[in-house]
Amino acid sequence: MITNYVLIDYENVQPKNLEILRNHPFKIIAFVGANQPKIPFALAAAMQNLGENAEYIKISGNGKNALDFHIAFYIGEISAKYPDAYFHIISKDTGFDYLIKHLKARKIRVQREKDLAEIPILRMSNMTSHDEKIEAIVTNLAGRGQARPRKVKTLSNTINSLFTKKLAEEELLELIEELKKRQFIVVNQSKVSYKFPN
Numbered sequence: 001m002i003t004n005y006v007l008i009d010y011e012n013v014q015p016k017n018l019e020i021l022r023n024h025p026f027k028i029i030a031f032v033g034a035n036q037p038k039i040p041f042a043l044a045a046a047m048q049n050l051g052e053n054a055e056y057i058k059i060s061g062n063g064k065n066a067l068d069f070h071i072a073f074y075i076g077e078i079s080a081k082y083p084d085a086y087f088h089i090i091s092k093d094t095g096f097d098y099l100i101k102h103l104k105a106r107k108i109r110v111q112r113e114k115d116l117a118e119i120p121i122l123r124m125s126n127m128t129s130h131d132e133k134i135e136a137i138v139t140n141l142a143g144r145g146q147a148r149p150r151k152v153k154t155l156s157n158t159i160n161s162l163f164t165k166k167l168a169e170e171e172l173l174e175l176i177e178e179l180k181k182r183q184f185i186v187v188n189q190s191k192v193s194y195k196f197p198n
Contacts, residue, residue, distance in 0.1 A: 003027055004121065005078060007071050009091035010036065015116050018046035024121065028054040031070055034062050065095065072099055079108045086110070088119050124163050134178055137162065141184075142196050152176065152190050 004026045008015060011033040021028060028050055032039065039056070047054040059070045075087050087103075087110040089096050096112050103110045113119055127133050137159055141148050149155040156172045167175075179185045186193045 003082060003084075004086045004088060004119075005029065005075075006088045006090060006116070006119070007031065007074065009067060009071065009089065009093060009096075011067050012091045012093050013114065014040075014043070015090065016042065017116050018043065018050070020116055020122055021050060026050075026053060029074065030054070030056050031067050032056055032058050033067055034059055068093065068095060068099075071096075075103065075108070075110060079103075088113055090114070090116060121162075127163070130175075130178065133163070133175060134182070137175065137179065138184055138196065141194065148192075148194055150192055152187060152192055155185075155192050 004024070006021065006026050006028045008028065008030040010030050018028070028047070030043070030047065047056070057070065057074070059067050071089060078085055079087070087108070089100070089110065089112045091112060092114050100110050100112055116122065124133075124136050127136060140162055141158075149158045155176065159172055159175055160167050176185070176187075180187060183195055186195065
C-alpha cells in the first residue's frame with residue numbers, strides 16, 4: 001500500500017485544517033523553524049489527534065532555506081526506505097519546484113500544494129457530482145499509459161482506491177457504466193480496453 005507523507009513547511013504555511021487528514025492514510029511531519037519557539041494549541045491538538053501518524057521536527061540552525069534542506073533530506077531518507085511513498089510538500093515556496101522536478105525525474109512521487117485541501121486524494125474524496133468523478137477517473141487512467149487496469153474487477157478497485165475506498169458497489173458499477181456510455185472504455189466479457197490517448 002502506498003503511504004502518503006505530508007511534509008509541512010511550518011515557517012511558510014500554518015495550516016488551520018489538519019483535521020481533514022483524519023481517516024486518511026497519511027503520515028504528517030511538521031517542520032518547525034529554529035525561531036518558532038511556540039506552536040498554537042489548535043495545531044498541537046490536531047497533531048495529537050493524528051496519533052503516531054504525526055510528528056514535529058524542529059530544525060537546527062537558522063538561515064535561508066535551512067528548513068527546505070531538512071525537508072529535502074527527509075524525502076531522500078524516506079524514499080530510500082519506502083520507494084512507493086508519495087510526498088506532499090505543503091508550502092507556498094516555489095523554490096521547492098526545482099527539487100520536485102529533479103525528484104520526479106528520479107521516479108520519486110512528489111508535489112507541492114499551498115494548502116492541505118489541495119492534496120488530490122482529499123479533493124477526490126470530497127467530490128460529489130458524477131461529472132467531477134468521471135473527469136477525475138479519466139485523468140487518472142489517461143496518466144497511467146500502459147499500466148491501466150485490464151479487467152473490470154481491477155478497474156473497479158482502482159476507482160475505489162482513487163476515492164479512498166469510500167464508494168459503494170452500486171456507485172462503482174454506475175461509474176463504470178458511465179465510462180462505457182461516454183465511450184472512454186470498451187468492456188468485452190470481463191476485459192477492458194480504453195479509447196483515450198496513451
